[in-house]
Amino acid sequence: MFSFFKKKSSTTADETAQPPADAAPEPSSGQQVPQPDPSSKGSKGWLRNPFASRDTADDGAEPVPAPATPAAHAVTVVQEPQAKPEAPASEGDRKGWMDRLKAGLRKTGTSISTIFTGTKIDDALYEELEDALLMADTGVKATNHLLQDLKQRVKNSKTTDPAAVKALLADALADLLKPLEKPLAIGEHTPTVIMVAGVNGAGKTTSIGKLTKHLADHGESVLLAAADTFRAAAREQLGVWATRNTVEIVSQDGGDPAAVSFDAVSAGRARGKDVVLVDTAGRLPTQLHLMEELKKIKRVVTKADASAPHEVLLVIDGNTGQNALNQVKAFDEALQLTGLIVTKLDGTAKGGVLAAIAQEKPIPVYFIGVGEKVEDLETFNAREFAQALLA
């Protein structure tokens, strides 16, 4: 069931001809780095990159962009995705995921579901529902929208059974969430560069790891950029995922995260990778200098590849409820987000935040996480989510 769309590459013959001459600078003397294996697709072990030693790393200046081939700047023609998700899931996978999703969302859903156990549809029921939705961090706007929509549906259906109202609420919720449903598309660009941001501990590295596994399992070549240069543990954590999935990683102790990102994207181009995933350090939107640093990473990625980043994802922790909506707004203003990953929906009573996002800042939710295991990250489906929430 985990899926992404593989678009046809719009890369021209010229683009694929040769990487820019300086896209793969030599490591500085003294640095111990293995050389990349050009035939690394499917090779064993991951290769520490030889690109992390650019002298642009710590001088504060933005790295000089690699001179791209003329064709690399050509306008890319978007081709229709081959509208079939990779790796259709078996029925067993699907059932397993729905069970995990239901179990994960139980805390949010229980308080809403119990409202429909009475015998009458009256003002008291709607008031209780309003409270429950607000408690689930659905937010005032989305709660009002859902109540209005639900009352209309109840009127149209002429039902007098509270249990039927629950099913109508699931429909209203699914319709509200529908605009958030969008698959991650890769393959239109080589590589597809995905930058990942979020506050500390939101689940960025874990989600990147899970995503890497899914992509690698589907034969996509992935290169990871450990652009969290502050925290050694974060780099190590990403390194573990790289090892586990036998993908390459560009990593550097300290230094400038923008330089690491530049090197990774340049390496990704030079080595013809399908996907480059850039893991950035956690930060709060109120830490303005760190938000400026994120903007710089994005600018510098564009210098390495004029069309990149192709996706800018924000990872949000579902437990943070309404605050997650504020994060979406703030990070979007800084980075112009293209998608979200919502983690830790397991065990939270605040799963309603997705409705608030749909109502106030409908940025696509590519994936949701309901646990720490690799199979606990899945594509977002509005109807499934609404059904699981009110199960």
Ligand SMILES: Nc1nc2c(ncn2[C@@H]2O[C@H](COP(=O)(O)OP(=O)(O)OP(=O)(O)O)[C@@H](O)[C@H]2O)c(=O)[nH]1
């Ligand atoms: N329960 C649960 N835990 C999760 C989920 N996703 C991530 N985690 C856990 O959340 C914790 C933080 O995850 P990280 O991936 O390290 O978060 P991060 O955003 O990279 O953290 P920083 O690099 O410090 O900003 C880890 O213990 C993960 O196992 C999820 O969907 N559910």
